[in-house]
Amino acid sequence: MTQQEHTAPITDPIICRCEEIRKSEILQAIEMGCRSVTAIKKYTRAGMGVCQGRTCARLIEQILIASGISPQAAVARDKARFPIVPCPISAFNGSDKEDQVDAPSI
Amino acid sequence: MKCADILVIGGGPGGLGAAIEAAKAGASVLLVDENPRMGGQLYKQIHKFFGSQTHYAGQRGFDIADTLIAEAARAGVELLPQTRALGCFDEGQFALLSLANQDATRLRTMKARRVILATGAKENAVAFPGWTLPGVMTAGAAQTLANIYGVLPGKRILILGSGNVGLIVGYQLMQAGAQVLGIVDVLPSVHGYEVHAAKLRRANVPIYLGSTVVEARGETRVQQVIIGQVDACFQPIEGTHQTIECDTVLLAVGLSPRTEIAAMFGCDMTFERRLGGLMPIHDETMCTSNQTIYVCGDLAGVEEASTALDEGRLAGIHAAAACGYGDEARHARVAALQSSLNTLRSGMHGQPRKEAKNDILQLAHRKGIVGETI
Numbered sequence A: 001m002t003q004q005e006h007t008a009p010i011t012d013p014i015i016c017r018c019e020e021i022r023k024s025e026i027l028q029a030i031e032m033g034c035r036s037v038t039a040i041k042k043y044t045r046a047g048m049g050v051c052q053g054r055t056c057a058r059l060i061e062q063i064l065i066a067s068g069i070s071p072q073a074a075v076a077r078d079k080a081r082f083p084i085v086p087c088p089i090s091a092f093n094g095s096d097k098e099d100q101v102d103a104p105s106i
Numbered sequence B: 001m002k003c004a005d006i007l008v009i010g011g012g013p014g015g016l017g018a019a020i021e022a023a024k025a026g027a028s029v030l031l032v033d034e035n036p037r038m039g040g041q042l043y044k045q046i047h048k049f050f051g052s053q054t055h056y057a058g059q060r061g062f063d064i065a066d067t068l069i070a071e072a073a074r075a076g077v078e079l080l081p082q083t084r085a086l087g088c089f090d091e092g093q094f095a096l097l098s099l100a101n102q103d104a105t106r107l108r109t110m111k112a113r114r115v116i117l118a119t120g121a122k123e124n125a126v127a128f129p130g131w132t133l134p135g136v137m138t139a140g141a142a143q144t145l146a147n148i149y150g151v152l153p154g155k156r157i158l159i160l161g162s163g164n165v166g167l168i169v170g171y172q173l174m175q176a177g178a179q180v181l182g183i184v185d186v187l188p189s190v191h192g193y194e195v196h197a198a199k200l201r202r203a204n205v206p207i208y209l210g211s212t213v214v215e216a217r218g219e220t221r222v223q224q225v226i227i228g229q230v231d232a233c234f235q236p237i238e239g240t241h242q243t244i245e246c247d248t249v250l251l252a253v254g255l256s257p258r259t260e261i262a263a264m265f266g267c268d269m270t271f272e273r274r275l276g277g278l279m280p281i282h283d284e285t286m287c288t289s290n291q292t293i294y295v296c297g298d299l300a301g302v303e304e305a306s307t308a309l310d311e312g313r314l315a316g317i318h319a320a321a322a323c324g325y326g327d328e329a330r331h332a333r334v335a336a337l338q339s340s341l342n343t344l345r346s347g348m349h350g351q352p353r354k355e356a357k358n359d360i361l362q363l364a365h366r367k368g369i370v371g372e373t374i
């Protein structure tokens, strides 16, 4: 392996895989004044995808802290909402089983 | 709709301990876990645990799980595996989704007087360039593949993180026939227990300390990883890079408590780095700022199976007492569990956790969080 190959240009990694938000976009949001996971989410959509920020919330938190923002401020998140894990829409189908719930408005 | 005195969410050592104690006190208890088998992390642990006899030292993790499951069943706990708690509705009803049959996924609701959350923790990631390539995964995922499904995640494996998870998973994958090319950690010394590190050293696995993964490269999956030494600010130092040809990179860089349900209930949270980050604040009784919600185990601060079990037992005793169950003997039991936790949180690895836990308890006092006195 030559030195040339070692110093290949560093790519800009994806932070939120669901919404395909890259690190540079998170840093830009911080530059624009975002100070918490929830602010970054609203500004960039990071954490708004199907998994609801399960992996990227922690990564964004680290980027915020590395940018000098206090952990207690950085961790602010939106309130978790029902359902906490994605589930098939068929789960909400009303049926004859008395212990099944009617479809709540999501 | 189903009703029970106590609903326990999560069937790892924390949840099992909680369910056992609450049922023994006389409460009706329902324990749900999303996996086909109860046991949580224990179920993946094929190594012998060490510690004290009261914490099943010398037994393998999955055997400990089986012992606890049998104890729970004998105590009268209703065990509901393959059932995921999706959260709660405004009326205080819990939504439980059965995962047992894909064609007939069923959402059921239930009500409980007290809820004990033992949802454990999730693994952290590191976003180096190339971390989204196939072949990069968390160490726990690799452990599930190998120890539950009998599938090797790769043949040539590099591990980032020298905590117990990285060390144990590395050794187990070697036993399963993979080649472990090294353990990389930014810290200047091995983070996990020396017993686990020694097994890898004896097998000549290099441990790259003060180093990190700079980049993973590959066409359709990982083929090479560049590692490099780091400076005092953990930034890679130019000119120290080396390339390792591998097909798998495992991330073993810590866990974060699974706080979603606790947050949904409005439990006050704090950020405690020494216990895994954002976590619900709780008092000595394991009660949160929402008096009907108790927490234990990795959710209440990432520690170990033994501490999770003891904390779970405490939560179970207190939640049952809040519902009016339990006899006088419980006070002695609570004292014994608290002194056991104190012993577990000592030594080089335990002491920082003890200090962090004490800070959480003090924070609870300052915020006026107190479980019902029993």
Ligand SMILES: Cc1cc2nc3c(=O)[nH]c(=O)nc-3n(C[C@H](O)[C@H](O)[C@H](O)COP(=O)(O)OP(=O)(O)OC[C@H]3O[C@@H](n4cnc5c(N)ncnc54)[C@H](O)[C@@H]3O)c2cc1C
Residues within 6 Å of the ligand: B009, B010, B011, B012, B013, B014, B015, B032, B033, B034, B035, B039, B040, B041, B042, B045, B048, B049, B050, B083, B084, B085, B086, B118, B119, B120, B121, B140, B143, B164, B165, B166, B168, B169, B258, B261, B296, B297, B298, B299, B302, B303, B304, B305, B306, B307, B308
């Ligand atoms: C590789 C490895 C090695 C380890 N070795 C040791 C060791 O040698 N000694 C030791 O003491 N500890 C060890 N530990 C640590 C120990 O396993 C954990 O600290 C312990 O399992 C935490 O217990 P818990 O009950 O809090 O969580 P878990 O064991 O993680 O259990 C939580 C359970 O809740 C379930 N769950 C979460 N949310 C929901 C929901 N909404 N609905 C339904 N179910 C849900 C999860 O699927 C899981 O089964 C090890 C951990 C790992 C990863």
